[in-house]
Amino acid sequence: MNEKMNRLEFLKSLGLKGASLFAVYCAASGLSSCINESMDPTLPPGTGGNANELILDLNDSNYSKLNTTGSYVIVSGIVIARISTTAFAAVTQVCSHEGKRKVTFRSGEFYCSEHGAKFDTNGKGLNSAGKKGLKTYPTELTGTSLKVTLG
16 A cells, blocks of 8 residues: 555554644654645645645636735635735734634725724734734735745
């Protein structure tokens, strides 16, 4: 049998669970593996790229909203918004206020519907609920391909 297994599956096969699995997995993440894990199987179809980037084809109907300034999409927990005719912004969907996955984009800013936290397009908090800011990701448009760098 020539079946490949990723690092997490291997650790689970050893019987590790809960906190011990998390601790060992995090410590082992810095080690190299003997298989290529660069392609992230959790990325939605049409995103291309690898575990460190998303590549969105703006001609794909799933991402065509990004052709309109002020619109956004959510891909793999990242909120990606078109903020002008030439610029995009990408932030985590997880709000820094209480860790809820409720961040969207509206009226030119990122907004958490849970408690009203507001953030500018650079992730900086605009009110007391948003004072911790948001993790941001660099974007780069080439033709109709938008790259969001995650790592």
